[in-house]
Amino acid sequence: MKKETIAYLVVVIGLVITSMVALMSGVDFLTPLDLWRAINGNNADAVNTILNFRAPRWIASLICGGMLAAAGALSQSVFSNSLADPTILGVTSGGDLLILLGGLFLPTFPMRNLILAFIGGGLALWLLINKQTLRTPYKLIIVGVALNLTFVGLKQLFTQGISTGIVTGFNGITWPKVLTLLVIGCIGLFVALLLAPWANYLKLPDQQLASVGVPATLIRLSLLTLVVVLSAGVTTAVSTIPFIGIIVPSIGRKLVGHDYQTLIPFSILGGAWLLLIVDTVGRLVVLPSEISAATIMTIIGGPFLVFLVQRRGFNGTKAS
Amino acid sequence: MELKQVNFSYNANHPLINHFSAKVPQGKILSIIGPNGAGKTTLLQLLTGQLIPDSGQILVDNQPLADLDAKERATKIAIVSQQHHVLDEMTVSDVVKMGRRPFHSLLATISDEEVAPFLEQVQLTKMATRNIASLSGGQQQRVWIAMALAQEPEYLFLDEPTTYLDVRYQTELMALIQKLQADKKMTVILILHDINQAMKISDEIWLLKNGQLIASGRPEQLLNESLLSAAFGMTVHVVTVPGYGQYVVQV
Numbered sequence: 001m002k003k004e005t006i007a008y009l010v011v012v013i014g015l016v017i018t019s020m021v022a023l024m025s026g027v028d029f030l031t032p033l034d035l036w037r038a039i040n041g042n043n044a045d046a047v048n049t050i051l052n053f054r055a056p057r058w059i060a061s062l063i064c065g066g067m068l069a070a071a072g073a074l075s076q077s078v079f080s081n082s083l084a085d086p087t088i089l090g091v092t093s094g095g096d097l098l099i100l101l102g103g104l105f106l107p108t109f110p111m112r113n114l115i116l117a118f119i120g121g122g123l124a125l126w127l128l129i130n131k132q133t134l135r136t137p138y139k140l141i142i143v144g145v146a147l148n149l150t151f152v153g154l155k156q157l158f159t160q161g162i163s164t165g166i167v168t169g170f171n172g173i174t175w176p177k178v179l180t181l182l183v184i185g186c187i188g189l190f191v192a193l194l195l196a197p198w199a200n201y202l203k204l205p206d207q208q209l210a211s212v213g214v215p216a217t218l219i220r221l222s223l224l225t226l227v228v229v230l231s232a233g234v235t236t237a238v239s240t241i242p243f244i245g246i247i248v249p250s251i252g253r254k255l256v257g258h259d260y261q262t263l264i265p266f267s268i269l270g271g272a273w274l275l276l277i278v279d280t281v282g283r284l285v286v287l288p289s290e291i292s293a294a295t296i297m298t299i300i301g302g303p304f305l306v307f308l309v310q311r312r313g314f315n316g317t318k319a320s
Numbered sequence: 321m322e323l324k325q326v327n328f329s330y331n332a333n334h335p336l337i338n339h340f341s342a343k344v345p346q347g348k349i350l351s352i353i354g355p356n357g358a359g360k361t362t363l364l365q366l367l368t369g370q371l372i373p374d375s376g377q378i379l380v381d382n383q384p385l386a387d388l389d390a391k392e393r394a395t396k397i398a399i400v401s402q403q404h405h406v407l408d409e410m411t412v413s414d415v416v417k418m419g420r421r422p423f424h425s426l427l428a429t430i431s432d433e434e435v436a437p438f439l440e441q442v443q444l445t446k447m448a449t450r451n452i453a454s455l456s457g458g459q460q461q462r463v464w465i466a467m468a469l470a471q472e473p474e475y476l477f478l479d480e481p482t483t484y485l486d487v488r489y490q491t492e493l494m495a496l497i498q499k500l501q502a503d504k505k506m507t508v509i510l511i512l513h514d515i516n517q518a519m520k521i522s523d524e525i526w527l528l529k530n531g532q533l534i535a536s537g538r539p540e541q542l543l544n545e546s547l548l549s550a551a552f553g554m555t556v557h558v559v560t561v562p563g564y565g566q567y568v569v570q571v
Contacts, residue, residue: 077408080407080408194427195427197427197429198426198427200410200414201418201421202407203406203407203408203409203410204406204407204410204415204418205403205405205407207370207401207403208401208404208418209418210370210390211368211370211394211397211398211399212394212418212419212421212422212467212471213389213390213391213392213393213394213395213421213422214390214418214421214426215390215426219426257409258408258409258410259414
C-alpha cells in the first residue's frame with residue numbers, strides 16, 4: 001500500500017476511535033453499549049448527555065480543527081512559507097480584538113462577531129502584506145509575531161479588570177453556535193478543496209505565472225480571503241487556538257507529499273483529529289475541571305515549532 | 321514581431337533602450353549579443369510584455385503587444401528565463417502542465433497525456449514523476465523548455481540558457497534548440513553571452529550597445545574584428561579554426 005493511503009487510513013481510523021472516546025467519556029463514563037443504546041434512542045440519560053453536551057463539542061472541535069489546518073496550509077501556499085499560519089501572523093488575534101471591541105462599543109447586529117473577526121483578520125493581513133515583509137520569509141514571521149503580540153496586548157488592555165462575558169473555548173458550546181460554525185466550516189472547506197489546485201500554481205514565482213497567463217494576484221487574494229473566512233469562523237466560535245495550522249500541514253507534507261490537492265484534504269482530516277484529541281484530553285485529565293484546547297496546543301505547538309525550525313535542512317523560504 | 325521607436329528607462333537620464341526599431345525575422349533563430357548593460361535583458365522583457373515601453377510600439381503579428389490579454393500572449397510568447405525556479409516541491413510533469421494553463425480554465429485538470437509529447441520532445445518522459453529539484457541543472461533547463469513548448473508559442477525566448485551548464489550540456493542544449501526550431505518552425509530569440517555559440521546557431525544576430533542596435537545581420541556579416549572590438553571595448557580577433565570555421569577570440 002502507498003504511504004499516502006496508509007496515512008489517510010490511520011487518520012480516519014484515529015478519528016473514529018477518538019470520536020467514540022470523546023462521546024463516551026466525561027464526568028459520566030458511558031460504555032460502548034450505552035453509546036449504542038443512546039444512538040438507538042434507548043437510554044434517555046445518555047442521549048441527554050450526548051446530545052446536549054458532548055455532541056456539539058465533538059462536532060465543534062472536528063470542524064474547527066479542519067478549518068484551522070486548511071487555513072494554515074492555504075496561507076503557507078500564498079506566502080510560500082511553511083511557518084505562515086494565521087494564528088502566528090495575528091489574523092486570529094486581530095479578529096479576537098475586534099470582537100472584544102465590538103462587544104464593548106457596538107450594538108448587536110446579526111453575525112456581528114463573525115463580521116468583526118473577518119475585518120480583524122483582514123486588517124492583520126493588510127498590515128502584514130508589504131514589499132519589505134514579503135521579500136524575506138523570516139521578516140514575514142517576525143512582523144506577524146509583532147502584530148500578534150500587539151493585538152493580544154491591546155486585548156489585555158481593554159479587558160483589564162472587567163469581565164467581558166465572552167465565552168471562549170469549547171466548554172459549554174451551544175448548538176446555535178455549532179450550527180453557525182458548521183455552515184461556515186462546510187462552505188469554507190468545500191471551497192478550500194475546490195481551490196486546492198490554485199495553491200499548487202503558487203509554487204511558481206509570479207513572473208513565471210504571468211508568462212503562462214495565470215493571474216497570480218487574483219489567486220492570492222481569493223486564497224487569502226478564504227484563509228480569513230476560515231480563521232474568522234473559528235475565532236468567532238472559540239477564540240484563537242494556535243499552531244494546528246503549522247503542525248498538521250508540516251506532518252502532512254512528510255506523509256502525503258506537497259501536492260495541495262492531497263495535502264489539503266489530509267490536513268482537514270488531520271486537523272480535526274488533532275483538535276478532537278487535544279480537546280478530549282483537556283476535558284478528561286483534570287475532571288471535573290478542564291484544560292482548554294488552546295492552552296494544550298500552545299504547550300505542544302511551541303516545542304514543535306522549535307523542532308521544525310532547528311531541524312537540519314529547514315530554510316523557511318520553501319514550504320518544507 | 322516588430323519594434324518601432326521603442327524607448328525604455330527607469331531613470332530619464334539613463335535610457336536603457338533608446339529609439340530601438342527592428343524586425344524579428346519570422347521562423348528563424350535570432351541571437352541578441354552585446355556587453356553587460358547593453359540592454360539585452362531589458363529588450364527581452366519588453367518583447368515578452370514583462371516591461372511596457374515608455375514610448376514606441378511593439379507589434380506581434382501586426383497587433384500591438386499591449387493589446388493582447390495575458391492568456392493570448394501566453395499562447396504566442398513563451399520565455400525560458402535564467403531565474404526559473406520553483407518555491408516548493410513540484411513534479412516535472414506538474415511544471416510542464418503549467419505551460420498548458422493558457423488553453424484551459426483556471427480550475428481545469430490537465431491530463432498526463434496532454435503533456436506527454438512535450439516531455440518526449442526534451443527527452444524527459446522517464447523523469448515525469450520526479451521532483452524537479454532532484455534533477456541536474458541541464459535536465460531542469462529542459463523541463464523549463466518543455467513548459468515553454470507546452471504553450472505552443474510562435475515565439476520562444478531563451479535568456480542565456482547555457483549560463484549554468486557545463487560544455488557538454490551547452491552543446492546538447494543548442495542542438496536541441498535547433499532541432500525544436502526546425503520541427504516547429506517557431507521563431508527563437510536567444511540572449512547569449514558566448515559570441516561563438518551565437519554565430520554557430522543563429523540565422524540572424526543583433527549586436528546591442530548602450531540600449532541601441534549597433535549592428536544586425538547574418539552571423540558572417542557580424543564577424544568583423546573592429547565592430548566586435550568597439551562593441552565590447554576590447555581587442556577581439558576572428559581566427560579560422562580548421563574544420564570549424566571562423567572563431568572569435570579575445571587576446
